[in-house]
Amino acid sequence: MRKLVISVLAIGSLLVGSAANAAGNSACKFSDVAKLKEHLEKHVTYPAKGKDIKEACKKEMPDEFTAQERSCVDSKLKSDSEYKNAGDVMKALGVKG
Secondary structure: OHHHHHHHHHHHHHHHHHHHHHHHHOOOOOOOHHHHHHHHHHOOOOOEEHHHHHHHHHHHOOOOOOHHHHHHHHHHOOOOOEEOOHHHHHHHHOOOO
16 A cells, blocks of 8 residues: 555656646747747847847737737746847747747
8 A cells, every 4th residue: 555655646746747847848839930030030129138029029019929929928038138139039938940
């Protein structure tokens, strides 16, 4: 019985850890990566702080991205971090383009 309890606890711990890693390390999903890249290259002046990039996205093209895409950008881009170019932003978002 003791071995069974230990096994169940170990499996539960692994599942919780895997879910946390998946949530924290998952990339943002964009329906049109080319549109994202174009937006970052044309509507953002670099270097730029994360908070400025987020604001530019809302101001320049308020309906360009879905609520889920915006939420992911808000969670992945750190407001006080500085991004040197669109590639830095794409990397922070976990998007390959």
